[in-house]
Amino acid sequence: MEVPITGFMFHSDGSGPNSNEHQHTLHITSWDGKPVNYHVHPISGDTSYDVGHYHHYAGVTEPAPSGVPHVHHYRLETSFNDQHLHYIRGTTGPAIPLPEGGHYHYFEGVTTVNGRIHHSHRYRGRTGNERA
Incomplete structure (x- = not known):
């Protein structure tokens, strides 16, 4: 079963206190047509x-x-x-x-x-x- 999801990706360039940690985080804004x-x-x-x-x-x-x-x-x-x-x-x-x-x-x-x-x-x- 497929569930439609919308959201955005946040990119961390590693310039904070953990500067060696490059990461991406997905923030979901809707799940199956409902706001999250x-x-x-x-x-x-x-x-x-x-x-x-x-x-x-x-x-x-x-x-x-x-x-x-x-x-x-x-x-x-x-x-x-x-x-x-x-x-x-x-x-x-x-x-x-x-x-x-x-x-x-x-x-x-x-x-x-x-x-x-x-x-x-x-x-x-x-x-x-x-x-x-």
Whole structure:
């Protein structure tokens, strides 16, 4: 089955903080003839306890289209503990509907390596409900 989709492509030339990352992002504006709005999710939690400490993280996912199958990308910075922080970057799993409406996503991964004793932390959880 074919579903008509309209949208636009965003080109990132890699001139930002991650200057070695050239990428294209498709932004869907309609799905099967219906307009598509975008939404985000709150994302927060604590990392695993490693090398005598853990870190907290909190933020929001990148926007994704509402009402269509989708995932969200996220980029966060952890709290500053034990004289260092870590970066968290990843992609959520697919949307999981909530009985009262809306949806959430599972996420998991490993932080960047940092600290006096080089190490990383594991993290995982589920996002909060969608926000416009």
